[in-house]
Amino acid sequence: MVEFTSDIPSEILTLLLDIGRDLGIDPLGSTESEAYFLQLLRTAPDDPSALPVYLRGAMERDFPIMETYPRWLQGAEWPFREGRPLCFVGQLEAAVKRDGCLRRIAFYIFWNPKTGESETIQQHD
Numbered sequence: 001m002v003e004f005t006s007d008i009p010s011e012i013l014t015l016l017l018d019i020g021r022d023l024g025i026d027p028l029g030s031t032e033s034e035a036y037f038l039q040l041l042r043t044a045p046d047d048p049s050a051l052p053v054y055l056r057g058a059m060e061r062d063f064p065i066m067e068t069y070p071r072w073l074q075g076a077e078w079p080f081r082e083g084r085p086l087c088f089v090g091q092l093e094a095a096v097k098r099d100g101c102l103r104r105i106a107f108y109i110f111w112n113p114k115t116g117e118s119e120t121i122q123q124h125d
Contacts, residue, residue, distance in 0.1 A: 006028060006034060007034070007038055008027065008028075008034065008037060008038060008041065012041065012051070013027065013028075015051065015052060015055060016037060016055060019052070019055055019056050019059055020059070020076065022069075023059055023060065023063060023069050024069040024070040024071065024072055024076050024078070024088075025059060025063055025069075025076055025078055025085075026075055026076035026077075026078070029075060029076050029077055029078060030077070030078075030080070032079075032080035032083065033078065033080065033085075035083065036062070036080065036083060036084075036085065039083070040055070040058055040062075062084070062085055063078065063085045063088070064085070064087040064088070064113075065087065065088045066087065066088065066089050066090060067090065068090075069088065070088055070091055070108050071091065071106075072106075072108075072123060073104060073105075073106050073123040073124065073125050074123045074125075077108070077121045077123070078110075079110050079119050079121065081112050081114075081115075082114075086110035086111060086112050086119060087110060087111045087112070087113055088108070088109075088110055089109040089110060089111050089118070090109055091106050091107060091108045091109065092106065092107045092109075093105070093106045093107075094106075103124055103125060104124060104125045105122065105123070105124040106122070106123050106124070107120050107121070107122055108120065108121040108122075108123070
C-alpha cells in the first residue's frame with residue numbers, strides 16, 4: 001500500500017480541495033500544482049477566519065480563465081509553466097459511439113500569455 005503525503009497541512013488541504021472543486025483546480029493534481037500552493041501558503045494570513053476568502057481570491061486571480069472554468073471528465077489536470085498556471089481558454093467535447101458504447105471525449109485548451117504557446121489536455125470517460 002502506498003501512503004499519501006503532502007507538505008500542505010491537512011486542515012488547509014481540505015479547504016483547498018473544497019475551493020478547487022468549485023473552480024476545477026486540484027491542489028495535488030501535479031507536483032507543480034502542489035508547489036504553487038505551498039508557495040501561496042507562505043503569503044497567507046495568520047488569521048484562520050480570513051484564510052478561505054484569501055485562498056479563493058488567490059486561486060481565482062492566479063488560475064486565469066477566458067470565460068468559464070473547466071468541467072473535467074476525469075480529475076483536474078491544470079498545466080503550469082515556470083510555476084504559474086496557464087490560462088484556460090475553453091473546452092471542446094464530443095461523444096463517440098464505439099463498440100456499442102457511447103464514450104465522451106474532451107479537449108481542454110490552455111494558453112501561455114507570456115509566450116503565446118498553447119497546450120491541450122485530452123480526457124475521456
